[in-house]
Amino acid sequence: MKKNSLKILCLLFAAAAFAQQPKTKKEFTTNGKKITVYTTAENSKLRLTTTDNLIFSAAKQPLETETSVFVEPSKKFQTFMGIGGAITDASAEIFAKLSKEKQAEFLDAYYDKQKGIGYSLLRTTIQSSDFSSGSYSYIEEGDKDLKTFSIDHDRQFRIPLIKQAIQKAGGKLMTYAAPWSPNAFMKSNKNVLKGGTLLPEYYQTWANFYVKFIKAYEKEGIPIWGTSTQNEPMAVQTWESCIYTAEAERDFIKNYLGPTLKKENLGDKKIIVWDHNRDLMNYRANVIYSDPEASKYVWGMGFHWYETWSGGAPMFDNVGKVNEAYPDKKLMFTEGCIEKFDATKYQFWGNAERYGTNMIHDFNNGTVAWTDWNILLDQFGGPNHVGNFCFAPIHADTTTGELIYTPSYYYIGHFSKFIRLNATRVSTAVSKSALLSTSFLNADGTMATIVMNQSANDLTYNLIIGDKKAEVKIPPHAIQTLVY
DSSP states (O other): OHHHHHHHHHHHHHHHHHHHSOOOOOOOOOTTOEEEEEEEETTSSOSSEEEEEEEOEEOOOOOTTSEEEEEEEEEEEEEOOEEEEEOOHHHHHHHHHSOHHHHHHHHHHHHOTTTSOOOOEEEEEESOOSSSSSOOOSSOTTOTTOTTOOOHHHHHTHHHHHHHHHHHTTSOOEEEEEESOOOGGGBTTSOSBSOOOBOGGGHHHHHHHHHHHHHHHHHTTOOOOEEESOSSTTOOOSSBOOOOOHHHHHHHIIIIIHHHHHHTTOTTSEEEEEEEEGGGHHHHHHHHHTOHHHHTTEEEEEEESGGGGGSSOOOHHHHHHHHHHOTTSEEEEEEOOOOSOOGGGTTOHHHHHHHHHHHHHHHHTTOOEEEEEESOEETTSOOOTTSOOOOOSEEEETTTTEEEEOHHHHHHHHHHTTSOTTOEEEEEEESSTTEEEEEEEOTTSOEEEEEEEOSSSOEEEEEEETTEEEEEEEOSSEEEEEEO
């Protein structure tokens, strides 16, 4: 009798344990699925427009003369954390000049999932950047104890816009910040502009500065997810900038920033290293990640796309190599924009294609999140206090009050509108170099496959998944999102 009771008890425990196990997600299937095709194309009115509704049919071995996109849903990679842009002082100042109606339209355009492109993350600056009307600080010069620390400057334009963006995004927007320069008295060149380095005697003061910023913003109701150590730490710029070698950044994180955040109960805030171009990211990763005491504080690496300034093509493979070497660390694209503003090129298609190309390659190389630079600039590509005028996906003409949507806005939207938070990237490949493609499986079971046609020709391609396929037409110089 005792044996039987024991056996029953064991079975009950086993059943209870089984019931508590997480339910496995169903494998993706094309059965019963229809494909909705959204298209944006040059020399057309197509802008995130529904252009086709397709069904799957039986697939057979494709020929070498055909163009195909192959998706393998069972081969899964990184989890998606979001797409967004930066709310800089420049963006916030221009937003404040818009009418209430245009402000509402603008917020819908970026942060509403139905009416707009559904941004889910946000970058902002700690103190001023070049995209501010002038240099400013949160403390009085020389205040090493930070007794005068105040974010009153940001309360005029930047904080109100950030709050409205968060509200429009449904109450949550993953927000992270980056400093462009410590105060002049903390630096070797005694200037917030033109590079210089952080003096060792101010390492602790500067680490305390991040704490003050995070706590001040959170008191305003803006949760800060993380911070990078320094924007572009190898660039001596005419604007706010500060140089850190890989070894200096490693030691600052290991001995000051990491321990200080932890001590102040901010150990959950993510630290992003590098925050600069793809060309030197591997060296920075090797130096910082090979030091366990520094590495333990680091969430991952941020990178930009401006490595082409010194000659050559974008170094997409470097992203993949960092991912391959350090799979436990994350990768985030933290800044990109089209440089050298020219109002005659608002609708220049090559600018949008630069976004599409970079986003597809970066995601295929393991990037978990992707952040554009200014979300809004004026008709001069500013304000920028050192004349570094650039493009944004949306510009405002402050004389007419109108918003100008560039093709880049729509290209970004082909990703941000359809790839949802916590989606998983799945294996995707193309058979012809005219196309680029990536795919993400959303948590609700829908797949979003982005296909970009870089060629000047109309193309027909096969979307092939297992033993099913669909035939899709794509115009020249176009991008499509296939949702199924």
